[in-house]
Amino acid sequence: MAWRKPSRMRGKHFLSCKDSAECSIIRIKTTMKDKLTTFSQQLRKNMTKEEKHLWYDFLKQLPITVNRQKVIGNYIVDFYIDSVKVIIELDGSQHYTKEGETKDIVRDFYFKRIGVKVLRYTNRQINENFNEVCTDILAQLENRQHK
Structure with a gap:
């Protein structure tokens, strides 16, 4: 053989x-990477209402490349901007369980270790304070570009 x-x-x-x-x-x-890639493709096709709102009404219009449902290491992130090494995560209810919070801490530590900043926003923030979220993202991106 x-x-x-x-x-x-x-x-x-x-x-x-x-x-x-x-x-x-x-x-x-x-491989794990194959499985994650397949799953990330499914997630791109089935974005949440909040992910669609942030993507179509803001991130897609930015003059830099933003990846949706990007595989990084053993994780899939909601949005990733490689040019400034920034991840944008939208947190739904699963992130507020004890298990979800623990997983987020582990993920965030991994990303910090490889030099990637994680920005987290709740679905509620997207729904109720969309303009403020967009303003914050722009400020964070600007800050990262000058480093």
């Missing part, structure tokens, strides 16, 4: 069985 990467399926890991008629190519490994 030999490893091989068929050109029509780049990036995937396969096992080729040379001597068996029943086994031509079997997918044997899906």
Whole structure:
């Protein structure tokens, strides 16, 4: 048995069985990155109401590249601006459970360690104080550009 990467399926890991008629190519490994990428694509197609509002009414208009549902390490972030190393997270109710808060602390520590700033806004802030959120994001981006 030999490893091989068929050109029509780049990036995937396969096992080729040379001597068996029943086994031509079997997918044997899906990496964590593959799973996260697939899930992030689904999240982009199914954004929350607040994510859509922030994206279509503000972030998409910025003169810098903003990625939606970006995989960074073992995490998927809501929005990522690579040019200034900023993540924008919109927190729904799941972030206010004990488990959610603990996960956020671990995530934020990881991002801080790799030099990425995390901006967190609640769904309520998006719904009730949208202009203030946008103003804060602009100020944070400006601050990061001058560092």
